[in-house]
Structures are given as C-alpha cells and as structure tokens.
Amino acid sequence: MKHVDTIIVGAGIVGLSLAYELASAGQKVRVLDRHQAGKGASSAAAGILPAVCRTGAEHDDFERLRTLSWKMYPEWIDRIRGDSSIDPEYQATGGLHIATSRGEMVSLKVAASQWQADGLDVQPIRSVDELATREPLLQSSFERGHIHGGYFLPDECLVRPPMLLRALLEANRKKGVAVEEGVEVQEWVRGVDDGGRIVSLRTSAGEFAADQFCIASGAWSSQLGQELGLRFEIEPWRGQMVLFKSQPGLIRSVINEGPNYLVPRVDGHVLAGSTVEEVGFDQSNTEAAIGQLIRFAESLIPELNQSSVQKTWAGLRPGSGDGVPLIGRTNAYGNLYISTGHFRSGVFLAPATATFLSQLMLGDSPELDLGMFDPNRN
Ligand SMILES: Cc1cc2nc3c(=O)[nH]c(=O)nc-3n(C[C@H](O)[C@H](O)[C@H](O)COP(=O)(O)OP(=O)(O)OC[C@H]3O[C@@H](n4cnc5c(N)ncnc54)[C@H](O)[C@@H]3O)c2cc1C
Structure with a gap:
C-alpha cells in the first residue's frame, strides 16, 4: 500500500x-x-x-x-x-459598483457607508466624466438614465x-x-x-x-x-455563468450591479455572472438564468450584442x-x-x-x- x-x-x-x-x-x-x-x-x-x-x-x-x-x-x-x-492572470483592475434603479442606488449607498466603516477604500463616482474615465463604454448607459450612480473600489482584483x-x-x-x-x-x-x-x-x-x-x-x-x-x-449553491468572446480592453474593471457582475479577461473574453440557487447537486444551465445574464450584460454594455456567447456553465459553491x-x-x-x-x-x-x-x-x-x-x- x-x-x-x-x-x-x-x-x-x-x-x-x-x-x-x-x-x-x-x-x-x-x-x-x-x-x-x-x-x-x-x-x-x-x-x-x-x-x-x-x-x-x-x-x-x-x-x-x-x-x-x-x-x-x-x-x-x-x-x-x-x-x-x-x-x-492576476489583475489589479479595481471594481465598479453601480446601480440601475433609484431603489438599487439607495441600497448601494448603504452598502458603501458600511464598506467605508469597515475600512475599505471607496471612491464615489460623481459625474459622467468620472465614470467614462474608468469605463468608457458605460457612458451611454449613464446618459440614457440606465445607470444612476456608483462607486469605485480600487482594491478589487481578479484572477x-x-x-x-x-x-x-x-x-x-x-x-x-x-x-x-x-x-x-x-x-x-x-x-x-x-x-x-x-x-x-x-x-x-x-x-x-x-x-x-x-x-x-x-x-x-x-x-x-x-x-x-x-x-x-455543507450545502451546494448553484451559480451559472456566460462567457462572451470579445476584443481585449472592451471593459477595464470588474463591473458589479447587485448580485451580477461583468469580468474582463486579458484576451478580451467577458464573463457575466451569476446566480445563487438552491437546487441540490444539479449542475445544469437553465434557459431562464442564461437569458437573464445575457440581458444584464447587454443592457450595460450594448457592444456585447456584437459578441458571440462562447460558453455557458454552472458550478456548485460549498456553503456552510x-x-x-x-x-x-x-x-x-x-x-x-x-x-x-x-x-x-x-x-x-x-x-x-x-x-x-x-x-x-x-x-x-x-x-x-x-x-x-x-x-x-x-
Ligand atoms: C459561478 C461561480 C462563481 C464564483 N465566483 C467566485 C469568485 O469570483 N471568487 C471566489 O473567491 N470564489 C468564487 N466562487 C466560489 C468558489 O468557486 C468556491 O468557493 C471554491 O471553488 C471551492 O473550492 P473547493 O476546492 O472547496 O471545491 P471544488 O472546486 O468543488 O473541489 C472539490 C473537489 O472534490 C472532488 N470530490 C468530491 N467528492 C469526492 C470524493 N468522494 N472523492 C474524491 N473527490 C471528490 C470534486 O470532484 C471536486 O473536484 C464561485 C463559484 C461559482 C460556482
């Protein structure tokens, strides 16, 4: 043995x-x-x-x-x-946290105060120019009223x-x-x-x-x-994902909105996630969740309309x-x-x-x- x-x-x-x-x-x-x-x-x-x-x-x-x-x-x-x-592919991209409704903005402000109280570096986005400097492709979403405001957390990183x-x-x-x-x-x-x-x-x-x-x-x-x-x-919590094939530099940082996020990869892929579902050990994708993630991604970055969905998947998070x-x-x-x-x-x-x-x-x-x-x- x-x-x-x-x-x-x-x-x-x-x-x-x-x-x-x-x-x-x-x-x-x-x-x-x-x-x-x-x-x-x-x-x-x-x-x-x-x-x-x-x-x-x-x-x-x-x-x-x-x-x-x-x-x-x-x-x-x-x-x-x-x-x-x-x-x-470790990247110190920073993370934008944005709100797409007035209600979400109220929740985000509460969250931002808590982050500040917890000692995080939190930078409010005060104008469309500030947002455009961080993430140029979000400018149109801001101008058509889809984005109500946000915060930038420079310490958010990626791998x-x-x-x-x-x-x-x-x-x-x-x-x-x-x-x-x-x-x-x-x-x-x-x-x-x-x-x-x-x-x-x-x-x-x-x-x-x-x-x-x-x-x-x-x-x-x-x-x-x-x-x-x-x-x-330990309970399984399913999370579903969508991967877009795009060009490098389309987005620069992690973009978070409520439970959803967009993540840039070095080679131009953009990842849209995710769900948190209690469905036992089922690791399949559902049409409803994938559709919702694609809509979320394209509503923030309309350019993703031109990108193909390369892959979808799901994984089970271990929750205590x-x-x-x-x-x-x-x-x-x-x-x-x-x-x-x-x-x-x-x-x-x-x-x-x-x-x-x-x-x-x-x-x-x-x-x-x-x-x-x-x-x-x-
Ligand atoms: C959609 C999604 C997005 C996520 N995003 C993030 C994120 O952005 N940042 C972050 O930090 N975390 C994230 N997580 C959470 C993170 O993925 C998990 O917390 C982490 O992967 C758990 O790692 P693990 O090694 O415990 O489990 P796993 O990676 O699941 O590994 C467990 C391994 O054990 C093996 N195994 C099980 N039973 C047996 C057995 N009887 N005999 C032999 N082998 C066995 C399995 O085959 C598996 O390979 C995300 C998760 C999901 C699903």
Missing part, C-alpha cells in the same frame, strides 16, 4: 493550495479526486478578489482571514507562476480560475505531489487499536495510506464525512450553515482535518486558508487563530 504524509480528498482550489503549502514544507502529499482536478466549483468561478479592510480594524478573525488572503495574493501568484511557468488551477496543478506536480484523478473514495479505514485515527482510504483505484487526511471536497464534503459519523453541514468556512481538525479523529464551506470566496481565500491550515497540520501554531472556523462547531 502506498503511504504518504498527507492525503487530501478533493483537487479543487482548496485541496490543491493546501497540497502546495504542505509539499513546499517538505511533506509527501497525495491528492485524490473522483473527477478531473480543478473541474468542480473552482474552475467555474469568476475569480473576483474583493476589496478588504486596509486599516487593521477587522471585526473578527473571518475579516482577518480575508485581509490576509488579499495581502498574500500577489506573492502567492508569483510563486505559483514561477513553479509552473503558467500565468494565472482567472481555470488558469490558476492549471498553474497550481503543474506547480504541485513539480513539487512531487501525486494528484490522482478519477479516483473515488469509497471507505475510510480506522485503526484497529485506535478508533480515533484514520489509517487509510479504500478507493476505486486501491487503498492509500497516510499519517493524516484532509477533506477538501467542496459541496460534497458532508457526504464524505457522514460515513465517519461527522455531522458538519453560518456562512463561515470550516477549517481545522476534527475532534473525533485526531489525524483528520476539514477545509471547506468557502461559498462565494474559495478562490479568494485559498492562499490564507492553505497557509494557516498547513501550519496546523505541520504541528505549528497557526499565525491566525482558527477557533472561529472550528469544523466541530455544528
């Missing part, structure tokens, strides 16, 4: 970024995924890295996790790019998730991590004398042993925990009961860890989650107290 230091179940952004930190610290790591690596929620994501508190006055450790992840991002991307020679996943996969392989695809975990094997430890996993490709294990299986994480009597709850991710060791099994429940922020929170969880798994004290993320709290 093949034995490694750590087995991670799930090769999404959460599992692969943990593997990368553990392998960088010298561990032998194996990552198992029943499908293709990175093809769960992670590649489906937009890759928005939201603005965070920059004044050091975070309310709690979840806020601190966000700020630390935001700060870690550029260096983390450099490391992955250096190890893989693949560019994950391209499918490229980040490819880069992370390659960087892991270069560090000797064994990423096994098409391998389904069927049974956990517990120690005979020590019921409080896991010794191996029986899978569709044989048995794999390790000193420690981590469930990083996204929306499917609770299913894996159930066999072990673990009761943590209280909105806070589960990151830490299980009480029931001394060598079993969980890292999941990142909901709409898994791509954003990956570097900080991996950094602090790897510290715990390596026997060190995490630099951020993980108490708030305790997976045993349900």
Whole structure:
C-alpha cells in the first residue's frame, strides 16, 4: 500500500493550495479526486478578489482571514507562476459598483457607508466624466438614465480560475505531489487499536495510506464525512455563468450591479455572472438564468450584442450553515482535518486558508487563530 504524509480528498482550489503549502514544507502529499482536478466549483468561478479592510480594524478573525488572503495574493501568484511557468492572470483592475434603479442606488449607498466603516477604500463616482474615465463604454448607459450612480473600489482584483488551477496543478506536480484523478473514495479505514485515527482510504483505484487526511471536497464534503459519523453541514449553491468572446480592453474593471457582475479577461473574453440557487447537486444551465445574464450584460454594455456567447456553465459553491468556512481538525479523529464551506470566496481565500491550515497540520501554531472556523462547531 502506498503511504504518504498527507492525503487530501478533493483537487479543487482548496485541496490543491493546501497540497502546495504542505509539499513546499517538505511533506509527501497525495491528492485524490473522483473527477478531473480543478473541474468542480473552482474552475467555474469568476475569480473576483474583493476589496478588504486596509486599516487593521477587522471585526473578527473571518475579516482577518480575508485581509490576509488579499495581502498574500500577489506573492502567492508569483510563486505559483514561477513553479509552473503558467500565468494565472492576476489583475489589479479595481471594481465598479453601480446601480440601475433609484431603489438599487439607495441600497448601494448603504452598502458603501458600511464598506467605508469597515475600512475599505471607496471612491464615489460623481459625474459622467468620472465614470467614462474608468469605463468608457458605460457612458451611454449613464446618459440614457440606465445607470444612476456608483462607486469605485480600487482594491478589487481578479484572477482567472481555470488558469490558476492549471498553474497550481503543474506547480504541485513539480513539487512531487501525486494528484490522482478519477479516483473515488469509497471507505475510510480506522485503526484497529485506535478508533480515533484514520489509517487509510479504500478507493476505486486501491487503498492509500497516510499519517493524516484532509477533506477538501467542496459541496460534497458532508457526504464524505457522514460515513465517519461527522455531522458538519455543507450545502451546494448553484451559480451559472456566460462567457462572451470579445476584443481585449472592451471593459477595464470588474463591473458589479447587485448580485451580477461583468469580468474582463486579458484576451478580451467577458464573463457575466451569476446566480445563487438552491437546487441540490444539479449542475445544469437553465434557459431562464442564461437569458437573464445575457440581458444584464447587454443592457450595460450594448457592444456585447456584437459578441458571440462562447460558453455557458454552472458550478456548485460549498456553503456552510453560518456562512463561515470550516477549517481545522476534527475532534473525533485526531489525524483528520476539514477545509471547506468557502461559498462565494474559495478562490479568494485559498492562499490564507492553505497557509494557516498547513501550519496546523505541520504541528505549528497557526499565525491566525482558527477557533472561529472550528469544523466541530455544528
Ligand atoms: C459561478 C461561480 C462563481 C464564483 N465566483 C467566485 C469568485 O469570483 N471568487 C471566489 O473567491 N470564489 C468564487 N466562487 C466560489 C468558489 O468557486 C468556491 O468557493 C471554491 O471553488 C471551492 O473550492 P473547493 O476546492 O472547496 O471545491 P471544488 O472546486 O468543488 O473541489 C472539490 C473537489 O472534490 C472532488 N470530490 C468530491 N467528492 C469526492 C470524493 N468522494 N472523492 C474524491 N473527490 C471528490 C470534486 O470532484 C471536486 O473536484 C464561485 C463559484 C461559482 C460556482
């Protein structure tokens, strides 16, 4: 039986970024995924890295996790790019937040006051010229009264998730991590004398042993925990997406309106997202949602009318009961860890989650107290 230091179940952004930190610290790591690596929620994501508190006055450790992840991002991307020679397309574009009705403008003003109180850099858009400087193609929408006003958040950044996943996969392989695809975990094997430890996993490709294990299986994480009597709850939340093929520079920043957004890619693609739907494990697209996203995109940027829809897809975000991710060791099994429940922020929170969880798994004290993320709290 093949034995490694750590087995991670799930090769999404959460599992692969943990593997990368553990392998960088010298561990032998194996990552198992029943499908293709990175093809769960992670590649489906937009890759928005939201603005965070920059004044050091975070309310709690979840806020601190966000700020630390935001700060870690550029260096983390450099490391992955250096190890893989693949560019994950990190861009400090900033994000525009606009309102297309008077009601939406009232809500946006309330949100902006809260962002300011939370220590975010928030710049009001005061005139059509200011808007046109930031995003020239929004000028016509503003002039015909479709846009009522907005704010610019310079700290909002972007990454391209499918490229980040490819880069992370390659960087892991270069560090000797064994990423096994098409391998389904069927049974956990517990120690005979020590019921409080896991010794191996029986899978569709044989048995794999390790000193420690981590469930990083996204929306499917609770299913894996159930066999072990673990009761943590993770629900799938479907998000649908539309990708337009356009020319580079059509839009410059992330454009957010209510729950929807437009995201520019370096090569000119524009992504329109997204929905948040409670439909179980159904990952299909619906005509209604795709139609709504296309209308949203074309109402803001009429030029997208000339662009073809290249692709649509859906992914399942892993949501925890209280909105806070589960990151830490299980009480029931001394060598079993969980890292999941990142909901709409898994791509954003990956570097900080991996950094602090790897510290715990390596026997060190995490630099951020993980108490708030305790997976045993349900
Ligand atoms: C439409 C959409 C837009 C999003 N936009 C953003 C964004 O802009 N910014 C952001 O930060 N986040 C965003 N997210 C959220 C982000 O994608 C998720 O939080 C993140 O991808 C979760 O990563 P994960 O590794 O936990 O899960 P996943 O990527 O789903 O990976 C879990 C893996 O576990 C595997 N697995 C499951 N069960 C088993 C098993 N029994 N055996 C073996 N393998 C198993 C799966 O095959 C899968 O590959 C978005 C999500 C969606 C759907």
